[in-house]
Amino acid sequence: MFVQSKLFTNFILLCVFLNAIVIGLQTYPSINSAYESLFEKFDLIFLGIFTLEVILKVIVHRRKYFKDGWNLFDFIVVAASIAFMQSQFVSVLRILRVLRILKTISSIHSLRRIITSLFMAIPTIGSISLLMIIVFYIYGVVGATFFAELSPVYFGDLSASLITLFQIATFDDWANIYRPIAENSPLSLVYFVTFIFLAVFVMLNLVVGEIVNNAANIPADVEEDIAGIEKDVHDIKEDTSEIQQLRDEVRELKYLLLEERNERNERKYKSVN
Known part of the structure; x- marks a missing residue:
């Protein structure tokens, strides 16, 4: 086609x-x-x-x-x-x-497979996003509570703290945010390290892992469909060969019947003469 x-x-x-x-x-x-x-x-x-x-x-x-x-x-x-x-x-x-x-x-079928796997992962990504919002909110409140006086620009209130955490999650100049606070609060290392570990490494890997898992399942389904199609084609070929064999047998029967009729006609002709 x-x-x-x-x-x-x-x-x-x-x-x-x-x-x-x-x-x-x-x-x-x-x-x-x-x-x-x-x-x-x-x-x-x-x-x-x-x-x-x-x-x-x-x-x-x-x-x-x-x-x-x-x-x-x-x-x-x-x-x-x-x-x-x-x-x-x-x-x-x-x-x-x-x-x-x-x-x-x-x-492009490969791109369709990727987008399909992304759509399949949306329910799980929604749950991961909700978990990420909870983590951001907890760390935002903690940051605004302990670091508001040390860094009012970045942790002066909850909204500023959330924006700062988003900046840290993208690794955008986060070291310059951390160092002034670390000079006055050594325990801030635990705060920043645990947040980066949870928000970036754990959450991002969960999202990527879910997408990759769905993408890996799609080709398996396609291979099953292809295997099914090949089986159907094989069955059709077998049916076609059987039909052809039946046609050959019918042709042989017709030939035998024709010979028998000719012999009968010949014997009848001889008996009359």
Whole structure:
């Protein structure tokens, strides 16, 4: 099938990359002002190609096309781009143009696997996020209680303490926050080290581990589907061979019956003469 062929997929992927390059060039005012009309023509061409892709896939897959979330996303982006083409909402049209780049995900199966594993991990990530909020809140209250006088800029109140903890979790200049406090409070080492260990190493590894675990389970499911398909193909081949064998046997029976009829006719002819 042409729509599902590798050649067609690679062509659409190439158009997505070229469309992304054009969108990137439009962000430079000097280049955009010099080639604005050309960029608009390219945009119409890419939109026409993506529209044709959607139409062909709808014709081939029919209702099954809209059961796939990625196909539905592509359809909405293309349809919205056509709807806002002549509108005054330029910012919305630009956002839709950028969203076309996400068609790369729907075209590359490995990217779809990663995004699928990420969505599968959302319930667990939500629980981890709740646990992280609790950890941040506890350490924020402790920091505002013990370090407010030593560093009022960073730990003057709960909100300042939470912002400082977020900065420490991203390792953004956290050493300069820690050193002035450590000069007056040696026990602050325990505070900072335990927070970094819990908020960064433990929580981040939990999130990454959950995503990797889901990503590892997806190929196993795919391999099971492939194995099932191969088994069905093997069974079909066996059934086909049996049908062919039955046809050969029927052909032989017809040949034997024909010979027997000819012999009977010959004997009858001889008896009459």
